[in-house]
Amino acid sequence: MRIGASLALIAIGAILKFAVHPHNTKGFDVGTAGVILMIVGAIGLLVSLIWMSTRRRTDVVHSSTAVAPGTTVAPGAPVTSRTTYVQPNDTVY
Incomplete structure (x- = not known):
């Protein structure tokens, strides 16, 4: 995962968490999915930045x-x- 993909995951997660308010999802919480996507995007961003800084x-x-x-x-x-x-x-x- 690179920086662009990480930022895209963070943006999609933020949209799901803060902008989408669905009704009757029955067992699927869109806000939780948004938080998970933001966390995965942040981890991917950190790994990408560390990998770029250690290149020889x-x-x-x-x-x-x-x-x-x-x-x-x-x-x-x-x-x-x-x-x-x-x-x-x-x-x-």
């Missing part, structure tokens, strides 16, 4: 004084470039 990324910053032809940079100023490498196990299924 490597930033490599190259700094040099060499300038590519046609580039205007102040003389002697360092030129930096940044490359981000994502580990192969960070694939989305």
Whole structure:
């Protein structure tokens, strides 16, 4: 479950809990179902945020004084470039 699906579950649960007032449901409480959906959405949101924060990324910053032809940079100023490498196990299924 990703962030969007978690937020959708929270929104649907809130609608069921606070906006729907059915009559004669006979054994099915719509408010309780809404609370359950909000709890599942909140847990999914927390898991998604934790998973995103623990992803391994490597930033490599190259700094040099060499300038590519046609580039205007102040003389002697360092030129930096940044490359981000994502580990192969960070694939989305």
